[in-house]
Amino acid sequence: MTMINNTPQWQSLQSHLDLDLVEKNIAELFHNKQRFEDLSFEFEQLLLDFSKQKLTKDTLKKLIQLAHAVELPSQIHNLLTGKLVNTTENRPALHSALRMQESETLILAGENINQNIQTELKIMQAMIERITQGHWRGFSGKPITDIVNLGVGGSDLGPLLVCEALDEFKVNYANPVSVHFASTMDGSQVSSLFEKLNPETTLFVLVSKSFTTIDTLSNAASAKAWLMNHCQDERIINKQHFIGISTNEKKMAEWGIHRDHQLKLWDWVGGRFSLWSTVGLTIALKIGMGNFRQLLDGANALDKHFGQAELSNNLPVLFGLVGIWNANFLGISAQAILPYDARLKYFPSYLTQLEMESNGKSVTHAAEKIEYDTCPVLWGEVGPNAQHAFYQLLHQGTRKVACDFIAPVKRFAIAESEHDKALQEQHALTLANCFAQSRALMLGSQIESSQCEPSKFESSHQFYPGNQPSTTILLKELNPFSLGQLIALYEHKVFVMAAIWGINPFDQWGVELGKVMAKETLTAIKSETEINQFDGSTNGLMNYVKQQA
Numbered sequence: 001m002t003m004i005n006n007t008p009q010w011q012s013l014q015s016h017l018d019l020d021l022v023e024k025n026i027a028e029l030f031h032n033k034q035r036f037e038d039l040s041f042e043f044e045q046l047l048l049d050f051s052k053q054k055l056t057k058d059t060l061k062k063l064i065q066l067a068h069a070v071e072l073p074s075q076i077h078n079l080l081t082g083k084l085v086n087t088t089e090n091r092p093a094l095h096s097a098l099r100m101q102e103s104e105t106l107i108l109a110g111e112n113i114n115q116n117i118q119t120e121l122k123i124m125q126a127m128i129e130r131i132t133q134g135h136w137r138g139f140s141g142k143p144i145t146d147i148v149n150l151g152v153g154g155s156d157l158g159p160l161l162v163c164e165a166l167d168e169f170k171v172n173y174a175n176p177v178s179v180h181f182a183s184t185m186d187g188s189q190v191s192s193l194f195e196k197l198n199p200e201t202t203l204f205v206l207v208s209k210s211f212t213t214i215d216t217l218s219n220a221a222s223a224k225a226w227l228m229n230h231c232q233d234e235r236i237i238n239k240q241h242f243i244g245i246s247t248n249e250k251k252m253a254e255w256g257i258h259r260d261h262q263l264k265l266w267d268w269v270g271g272r273f274s275l276w277s278t279v280g281l282t283i284a285l286k287i288g289m290g291n292f293r294q295l296l297d298g299a300n301a302l303d304k305h306f307g308q309a310e311l312s313n314n315l316p317v318l319f320g321l322v323g324i325w326n327a328n329f330l331g332i333s334a335q336a337i338l339p340y341d342a343r344l345k346y347f348p349s350y351l352t353q354l355e356m357e358s359n360g361k362s363v364t365h366a367a368e369k370i371e372y373d374t375c376p377v378l379w380g381e382v383g384p385n386a387q388h389a390f391y392q393l394l395h396q397g398t399r400k401v402a403c404d405f406i407a408p409v410k411r412f413a414i415a416e417s418e419h420d421k422a423l424q425e426q427h428a429l430t431l432a433n434c435f436a437q438s439r440a441l442m443l444g445s446q447i448e449s450s451q452c453e454p455s456k457f458e459s460s461h462q463f464y465p466g467n468q469p470s471t472t473i474l475l476k477e478l479n480p481f482s483l484g485q486l487i488a489l490y491e492h493k494v495f496v497m498a499a500i501w502g503i504n505p506f507d508q509w510g511v512e513l514g515k516v517m518a519k520e521t522l523t524a525i526k527s528e529t530e531i532n533q534f535d536g537s538t539n540g541l542m543n544y545v546k547q548q549a
Contacts, residue, residue, distance in 0.1 A: 003364075004502055005328070005372045009066040016062055017329050025467040026054050026442045043305050043315050045298070045482035046489060047474040050322055052442045053402075054330060054469050063321040064311045066500060072311065075499045080307045082108045082268075086506035087365050093506040094266075095273035095491065096303045099296035099484070113266075117277075120264050124278045125289050127243065127261075131203070132285070134175035138240050139231040140200040148180045148193060149282045150223065151207035152215040155245075156183035157353055158275030159282045161346040162295065165483055168343075171288040179282045185215040190222050199230045205243045207279050209271050211251035214515070220255070245278050270506055272353050273491060291480045298484025306492045316489055319471070320496025323402075326469060327373050327497075332400045336390075337380030340407040340434040343478060347406070348380030351490060358494045358505035365504055374501050376402070383407075383434060394441060395464050403441065403470040406486070407434045410477040434472070441468035 004010055029035060030051075039051040039060075050060075079085050082092040097106050100114050107113075130136040134143035149159055160181050180197075182189035204223045208216045220242075227237045238256035245263045246252050252262050263278035275283065276296055284292035306316050326332040335355075337348040359375035381389065383405065394401055411427035412420060444466020473489075475482045498505035524531045524542060531542045 003368070003371055004066070004070060004500060007066070007069050009062070009069040013059070013062045013066060013325075013329055016059060020058070021054060021056070024054075026052060026469060027446055027466065029054070029056060032056075041313060041315055041318060043309075043485075044301060045476050045485050046315060048315055048319060049472040049474075050318070052438055052470045052472070053322055053326070054467070055322065055325055059325060060312070060318065060321070063325060064317075066324070067311055067317065067321060067496075070499055070502070072317065072496065072499050076307055076317075076495075079495060080303065082106060082113075085504075086268075086270075087504050088507045088509070089267075092268040093270060093273070094268045095270065095276060096299075096488075098269065098274075098276035099300040099303065099488075101297070101300060108268075116264075116266075120278050124263055124281055124284065127263075127281070128285055128289065132171070132173035132175055132177055136203065136240075138200045138202070139227070139233065139236050142198075142200045143175050144203045145176065145201040146178050146180060146197050146203070147282060147285055148182060148190075148197070148202060148204045148223070149207060150182055150190075150204055150216050150219045151279070152183045152185075152213060153353060153357075154270070154272035154274050155207035155209070155213075155216070155279055156181055157346065157350045158272070159280060161344075161350045161487075162275060162280070162283045162483065163286050164346050165343045165478065166283075166287050166291065166295075166480055169287040169291050169480060171286070171291075177285060179286050181282075182219055183215065185218055187219065187222055190219045190226075194222075194226050199227050202227075203241055203243065205245065205281055206252075206255075206257070207245045209247055209265055209267075209269070209274070211244070211246040211248040211255065214518070217255075224256075243281070245281065272357055275487075287480065294480035295484040298481035299488035300484075301481075302485045302488035302492070306488075316492030317496050319489065319493040320500070322471065323376075323493065323497050324500050326402045327376050330400065330469070331373075332402045332469070333373060333376050334399060334401045335376045335378045336386075336394065336401050336403045337378060338383040338386055338403055338405050338434075338437075339380070340383040340405065340430050341411070341478060342382050344406065345382050348378070350487075351380070352378045354490060355494055357508050357511065359498055359501070359503065360510065361498075361501075361503040361505075364502040366502075370501065370503070372501070374503060375497075380404075383437065384430060387433065387437065391437065394468060395444075401468060403438070403468065405434050405438050405470055405472045406475075407431060407472075408475045408478040408482075438470045438472055440464065440466075441470055442466055444468075 036049065036051045038057050040047060040049040079093060080096055082094055084090055084092060086093050092108065097113055098117060100106060102118050104114055105112050131144050136144045138144060149156065163179055180193055182193060204220065206216060206220050224237060227241055228234065231237055239258040242257055243261045243263065244252040244257035245265060247265045247267055249262060253259065265274065265277060269277055276299060280292060306314060311317050337351050339347050355378050356375055361374055362370050364370060412423045444464035446466055475486060494505055525545065531539050
């Protein structure tokens with residue numbers, strides 16, 4: 001099979017860079033007065049501006065030709081219709097099915113899987129109603145007041161992201177309920193929660209696709225021990241204080257989760273894509289099922305756009321192709337995620353898993369070693385905070401970094417009171433900083449070119465090279481529907497990049513390796529004998545720990 005980098009389309013892009021762009025900086029490309037209009041694209045709640053990227057309309061045309069070379073439209077169709085796109089595990093990747101509307105149909109193995117999805121959502125809704133109406137009670141008969149989500153990876157990052165981002169949409173129930181999250185294996189998060197929560201009124205949600213995840217089960221075991229300090233009836237504790245969400249009904253039952261308190265997942269849902277399913281229980285508890293459905297509807301609308309729009313006007317496709325351009329032609333191996341809204345503070349963390357766990361691969365579907373770079377390293381922070389931290393590297397460091405600036409256009413209502421006016425002014429200040437930073441990264445010291453010749457100051461401590469590429473993503477406002485579209489945009493971007501690279505974005509064997517090795521080291525570190533069966537460093541570290549015990 002021909003590697004993508006050996007195709008005529010790839011070679012055409014390389015020639016285009018060498019002949020037309022390599023000697024130019026991004027600022028020069030704005031001699032085209034129509035550049036923003038040519039390189040910004042809109043769909044419903046989203047606007048994507050690629051005009052501060054080092055590319056032209058011709059670049060996008062050639063990238064689309066590259067997409068056709070790998071038959072991207074067919075690959076998108078296969079993804080959305082349930083074909084076996086997860087080739088190493090021989091199954092579909094149907095997270096898009098989780099956000100279908102009730103009237104839609106998708107047949108998989110002769111079965112309309114949307115009926116099963118909707119059934120689980122209705123079971124979840126009934127659980128939420130019991131909890132929020134005060135009918136779900138703990139071992140002492142008091143109504144549940146606190147829900148703790150125990151998960152790791154996507155089972156934690158997805159719900160945590162959405163609950164934080166949509167905090168202002170939380171529902172004031174007759175029986176007030178607060179949601180909390182604990183994911184770390186070391187127990188520090190759960191122990192902190194134990195200090196402030198009431199065991200009589202706390203309900204734990206165990207989220208594990210396989211129900212074998214050691215991080216989650218360790219926290220769950222600690223939670224059960226905490227509860228049983230106050231009630232020794234394990235049957236009541238299991239039934240009244242735990243909900244399980246998994247593909248593995250047998251394991252849930254063996255652990256003690258009551259059958260009526262189990263919610264189902266399917267093996268065609270990857271953990272990092274699972275917030276749309278019953279894994280979103282904590283989301284729906286916080287913002288209500290109506291708003292949760294709006295989140296699903298936003299993603300569903302983006303799914304339809306992804307599946308139906310021409311490649312030349314398809315936001316996830318263009319977003320992914322720009323990522324390919326930066327990573328493989330401009331040699332940019334780092335990506336910063338910079339939301340200019342504190343409600344999105346967990347979005348960078350969410351995307352680090354989504355992109356790097358999906359596309360951190362070095363072999364193709366055919367298990368051939370790849371000859372080109374794949375996923376860049378992602379990191380990020382809320383933009384205004386990051387300005388006082390790592391923007392120094394972005395502006396004056398030696399590395400090229402591609403940046404995604406993300407901001408809502410509207411934040412607060414039209415000002416009426418002095419308080420409202422102050423908040424509106426803060427939002428204007430935030431947007432001003434967002435646009436100023438992307439402009440400064442692009443222009444560098446050219447901003448001051450009317451007063452001085454930047455080339456004369458290239459050795460100066462106050463010289464800014466500029467020419468750092470960025471994409472700006474604007475949401476009309478941040479609400480459940482637009483957040484659904486934003487998350488789905490990045491999900492499909494990841495798939496587009498994987499399709500071009502010829503890799504499987506739906507497995508994560510690298511994650512599994514560490515889990516297997518941890519079993520060996522755990523056995524050794526708990527033994528009473530000196531450890532000498534591993535490498536010198538591991539032996540030395542573990543023996544040191546044993547000596548200090």
